[in-house]
Amino acid sequence: MKSRIAQGDWSNDLPGERRIADTLQVGRDTVRLALQQLEKEGVISPAAKGTRRKVLIQQATDYDPSTHAIRVGLLSSKNLELLPQPTLLEVDRIRMALASLGGSLAVFSPSWFHSARPGKRLRELLKEEPCNAWILHRSSAAIQRSMEQTGTPCLIRGYPHEGITLPHLDIDWAAAGRHGAGALWRLGHRRVAVLTPPDALMGVQAAVHGISSLGEPGFEVVVAEEDGTAEGTAKVLNRVFRSNKPPTAVIASRPRQTVTALSWLNLQGLRVPEEVSLLSLGHEPFLDHLLPEISGYWTSPEMVARRLVRRIEVLCQGHGRSGGNPWINPDFRKGKSIGPVRTR
Template sequence: MTLIPHRTVASQLAVHLRAELKKGTWRGWLPSERVLSRTLQASRNTVRAALEQLKADGLIEPVRGLGNRVVGTAKPAIVEHQTRTVGVLIPEPIGHLRPLIALWIDELKDLLIEEGYRLRIHEGRQCYQTNPARALDRLIGQHAHSAWVVTLSSEAMQRWFARRNTPCLVAGSTYPDIALPHYDLDYRAICRHAAGILLRAGHRHLALLNRESRRAGDVDSERGFVEGVSRSPHRDATAVIAYHRDDVDSVARALRTLFDQKNPPTALVVSNSYAYLSTASVLAQRGLRVPQDISLISRDDDPFLASLVPEPARYRVDPHSFAKKIVGSLLQMLNRSTSLRSPAPLLPKFAAGGSTAPRQ
């Protein structure tokens, strides 16, 4: 599999070269890249990719016009015997997270074990507060992981990690001007699409039920949702956004404010599958029926949604492929093969379900 770096030719060459260096085959300067390319039976590009890894480890130092100088031989031993663990930062006990998140973290654990890494889960509620610096300092200082995977991260957390050179992968979206490697769903496109679906079904008063905390993904959602409505040909279409926290009551409150107004929405996009459950049951208590009285779309997926009647229209994600992308980026980062580009965000497939209907 090409995503796993050590299976690529470049990484195999890097391993080989590291061994040769350690043996002391070359002192002073490496053979030129063109020569290496010939002796190692690989193209110069591939050799260069391998050399890049050695450079990142501080073993060699390329000098323009001269060659690759051998620098230090002490380092690699330390690199080898490093802990080889990866930390995952989550805000709550894993049992409280959404099942889909638990699933991909689980997959990530398996994939990393296969690669010789152990995954350590850190439930650090303090790191998710408004000023996380102290908590993060302590946590990251205490645990010498090879890399960190940060889930559900706040802007302050992302800024903190961006300032350090701790290897860090954001599982989720990043805020506009933060240059951290990240991987997430394309929430902007999702919500734009959801708005389009509802508008085409004849709805004109749409609402987005969004998390109050405004994580990057939520901001993107909002942006996409508003775009979807404002760029539509329907000039009479309106978009309202209501905010909720993670508890049931706040969802109920948000719904009350939405539906107690004069011109209540006829279609709702819910940004979170737990909130979808709350929404569906609160609407049922108010005597509103899905989809006859109101159409619902869930932005997030979770296995339990399949047990609802009607089945929620939602954007389906495969936790396995999500975990694979994450682990791919992670290993790339751990092997320092190249400077990491964030993979393109994932655009999940829309499953129509039965929770939307044309406006009556």
């Protein structure tokens, strides 16, 4: 908040608590504590009924981000409260890392994020919210293309779409998928179902490609797209397992699919892993409470945040590329949900 006041983003009158909370993606209690501290420091005036707090310090004019502490904007498809827990942990670690450098993170989830033509509104946002660099989270091809056209320092937290040359950082989902397929192959599995979400991002597509490219003779992959609901996931599982050649293993590309698949298999009387193996490509903490222990892939949010901030620092120094390996290799946790194919 002090940074935004110094930059001149908030001049004369401070916005209301609700607007500040929405802008900074924090709770109102946090905003109130910050306001009390700013009042003690003489940055803003005391609260008065019916009026907004006044800004008491001199604001900067003609703000130039390059002359101030790093301010990074995160452009997200969803508000923070709707993001998965690992992403929230990652955002929190990014905030901490930037704060240690005297910088800050601002999170934006505009209503036009999924627009087919976001260019005009994106340029308006970049003008209204000056940042040294931006992070694009789960971004569409239209968002990536529009950002690339502006020439703004930017890092994609995810996979770049075809034709996009922006620097990026993401899990090597293709390698994870291929590794998982290989692990199942060595256990005797020859027909595997892969659950994919309706909004299959580039990372999911890369994972499916990695699984399908195993290249072992007789290895078959059945891609089953669900509709984002538990009922939809159960429906596609029912269709796949009622086929003439049911799979002996299921690979979930999303942690939520893992929960639905495990409960559905239990309802069908199919034991995991004795009769069907279950592998999760993604991980969220709630999976740690399931039995049997889920086999899958895990990445430290702290490690990801550190690597991301290092690349952001390079971009803020005026380099066109962020440097370093853009791929993160997740850790494989063997668990107890995959096993050898049962002999009949």
